Amino acid sequence: MRHGPDIAPIAALVGDPARACMLTALMDGRALTAGELAREAGVAAQTASGHLARMEEAGLLVRRKQGRHCYVALAGEEVGRMLEAIMGVAVTSGRTRARTGPREPALRAGRVCYDHLAGTQAVELLEALVARGALWQEDADLTLTDDGAALFEDFGIDIRTLRTSRRPLCRSCLDWSERRFHLGGGLGAAVLLAIFERGWARREEGTRIVRFTADGLRRFRAAFVSDGQGTDGTTR
Amino acid sequence: MRHGPDIAPIAALVGDPARACMLTALMDGRALTAGELAREAGVAAQTASGHLARMEEAGLLVRRKQGRHCYVALAGEEVGRMLEAIMGVAVTSGRTRARTGPREPALRAGRVCYDHLAGTQAVELLEALVARGALWQEDADLTLTDDGAALFEDFGIDIRTLRTSRRPLCRSCLDWSERRFHLGGGLGAAVLLAIFERGWARREEGTRIVRFTADGLRRFRAAFVSDGQGTDGTTR
DNA sequence: ATAATGTTTCGGCACGGGCCGAAGCATCGA
DNA sequence: TCGATGCTTCGGCCCGTGCCGAAACATTAT
Known part of the structure; x- marks a missing residue:
């Protein structure tokens, strides 16, 4: 050794x-x-x-x-990050696990990663936030822009308080199912919490699966993903 | 399962x-x-x-x-990132490995982490770059500023070419010995390469240890660490 | 008290897998 | 052509350890 x-x-x-x-x-x-x-x-x-x-x-x-x-x-x-890192290698590891359970698709769509959202929806969220300029993504690194801070404040997430925490605000977390990044850190946790509080999605009992309701998914996308700048007056 | x-x-x-x-x-x-x-x-x-x-x-x-x-x-x-993640947990893991070999201090000072520099010098580098505004560190995320790009271009690292690579330019990598972040990614690799090319440091045969020469360390610090000042708060 | 449930400790069994000796192939240098 | 070197395959030994039965301990309920 x-x-x-x-x-x-x-x-x-x-x-x-x-x-x-x-x-x-x-x-x-x-x-x-x-x-x-x-x-x-x-x-x-x-x-x-x-x-x-x-x-x-x-x-x-x-x-x-x-x-x-x-x-x-x-x-x-x-410890959670270590486990995700191992998963990242495991999913690449040659044979991709013979039988993918029936729940596998749901798990890939949305799941809890320690305390934030992972899966298709999460990757979509991150990329949409970057596209609209709420987050600044340089390579694998994320920074919340002033516009982004305003967006989340309006949405009801107290960015200023989050910043006081020692926990990193934005952290890009490699998604093992999508092989792309999703949003972690304090902000990621706050977003997931908000999603649950508003009833946009629920956890499937006894699993890591996060299932959006049809209406919740629509509202979720309206809040972060789509919008573009259709109603610029809405923000701030 | x-x-x-x-x-x-x-x-x-x-x-x-x-x-x-x-x-x-x-x-x-x-x-x-x-x-x-x-x-x-x-x-x-x-x-x-x-x-x-x-x-x-x-x-x-x-x-x-x-x-x-x-x-x-x-x-x-x-795979390298997975191993570093496990090391991060291992170093926290209670008993910190009974006997620390005689080479341990040198290893903590400077070593190769996959293909970039890690250890005391690397952490010092990253923090100095942030302090002088070459990198923008928001929490754990890093972004190269325009000033930083100019700095590295002047230094002889072709940032534009690096950007064309699919590899992330800046990546913060948690240093297991310092418990702080150092610079990884394509830029981190380029910096280490430059250090070797200029003879500022050499690898110790058969180990991961990177030893700076006295003169090399001085020049290294002059190039990145010291200098001080330079930019006002040019936050984007 | 007595019983029921949840967790831990102890002991022994059995299987997996890490290890090396021996031998079989390749490649390189006379 | 013949040895030397480096890597691999095969076979068998043996230690480590995951497993559960039995039982002790702790807490809560009746």
Whole structure:
């Protein structure tokens, strides 16, 4: 082993099917109980318990005992990004996974990526925002323009408050299904939250899938994607 | 297993110490022979051969037979990014690797990250470029300003040509040793190339370490870091 | 209390896979 | 043509570890 961080122990943890399954299930950023994760991975509770202990020990997860339940979540956004990075390689990896489940299309269309939106809709959103000048995309890097800030403020997202957070405002996140970038960071999270609050889309129970309603999709596109400058008076 | 790319096989490959060692050795972007990788990992040639075959099969590596040698390299930048992402988690992961080798300080100071510079010098470079207005850093996102483009053109880097490439020009890459960002992407690669061409630094044989000469470091800083001032707040 | 549910610890089994010895192919240099 | 070098394939050993049964522990409900 040459010098530098030792990646083998971390990767080995992710490399077990049962553990990978649990981590994937946690990718939506929510906390699940140990029992739920055990069922998710298809192993007995004892086995899952052992896995979770090791992953917490390694800093991949955080566990919080509450009553007789044990809530488990990813230790941080960095872990999520690592998992997405591995997914990016996995999806390229030769044989593209023999059987694509029936839910696969829905998952590619819209899903939660840690705490922001990913999938076709998310990629469309980002590219539309860039096209209308709300975001400035130079290569893979994103910057919110003044126009964009105004757009989101009008929409009801408090950009100024978001800026005070230590969390990056805009982050381009590589979408494993689209192979293009979508919007992450604090702004990405805020947008997804707004989508849920307005009922434009709902999460499918027990999955990462985000399903837009027909009306919600229309409104979503009207707000960000289309518009062009048809009614320039609307903004500010 | 829920739906989505199956990360376990990829992570399992990285999770073996010998294979992780080989991958880490390839992180500098160069191709190494199977034999060199075997010695690097401390395993017999047959063992290494098996590992390499599996990793190629999975799309992590590319092998190219040339004469009686077999040259091996990472399959692409995406694989490198995945490895860096895992390193980022590994370095956070509780115990920070018991014994830090004697070369560790040099590695932290300057090293090759796939094809651009990483380490203290690289972080210093990025922050200086931002401070003088050559790059615009909003959160984690980087954009080359007009002033910055002029700076690099004067320096001898052909920004216009770089822009024509499909590769992102500026990419912020999280530095595992500094826990801050350094400059990657096409521009980052071009800068490192220029540093070598001008003899400001040399690679230490057989490692990722980049050692600046005393004079080279002075010139490097004069070109990018110091100088100071230059632009007022020319935010676009 | 007693029972039910959820989680953890312990112990032992069994399978997968990493490892090397031996041998088989290629290529390069006399 | 003949050895030397580098890589690969095959076969068998063996250690690591994922798995579950059994049981202990903790919390909540009846």
